[in-house]
Amino acid sequence: MHEYSLAHALLDGLTDHLREHPVAGRITAVHVRKGELLILSEEALAEAWRILTAGTPLAGSALRLEKVPVKVRCGSCGYEGPVKYAGEGWHFAVPILACPRCEGRAEVIEGRELAIIGLSVDEVTG
Numbered sequence: 088m089h090e091y092s093l094a095h096a097l098l099d100g101l102t103d104h105l106r107e108h109p110v111a112g113r114i115t116a117v118h119v120r121k122g123e124l125l126i127l128s129e130e131a132l133a134e135a136w137r138i139l140t141a142g143t144p145l146a147g148s149a150l151r152l153e154k155v156p157v158k159v160r161c162g163s164c165g166y167e168g169p170v171k172y173a174g175e176g177w178h179f180a181v182p183i184l185a186c187p188r189c190e191g192r193a194e195v196i197e198g199r200e201l202a203i204i205g206l207s208v209d210e211v212t213g
Contacts, residue, residue, distance in 0.1 A: 090135045091135040094132055094135035094150075097117070097119065097203060098136070098139050098143075098145065100203065101117065101145070110206065111208075112208040112210040113144075114145055115207045115209055116148055116150070116151045117145070117149070117150055117151065117205075117207075119151065119202065119203055120152075120200055120202050120204050121152045122197065122198040122201065123154060123155060123182065123198045124157060124182070124198045125200070132150060132152075133150050136149075155200060156197070158197035158198060159184065159186065160193060161189060162191070162193075164188050166186050166193070167196070170187055170193075171187045
């Protein structure tokens with residue numbers, strides 16, 4: 088399962104980070120940027136996270152996904168920004184990975200990432 092390996096990679100990276108930079112309190116949510124081009128089941132990712140974090144300091148934490156739209160840069164005309172979509176109005180739209188201005192070849196600069204950007208923590212009060 089692709090989602091399981093992604094959840095495992097997120098957990099490994101966060102565990103390493105927390106070992107060096109511990110937080111005071113219980114982590115309730117892990118905030119993640121997810122690029123639009125990264126095809127995965129958000130439900131399967133959340134379930135894999137729940138399974139993998141059981142028995143760890145991250146047990147009970149939720150993944151909160153922030154969706155990142157596709158952004159491109161065109162080497163021909165210099166355009167940088169969002170893409171056009173095919174199939175708008177259907178159940179889903181497919182990003183067109185060409186320059187929306189000149190239709191030239193464009194480089195994807197955002198929309199492929201999966202990265203932890205923050206944590207929500209219930210601080211310990213005493």
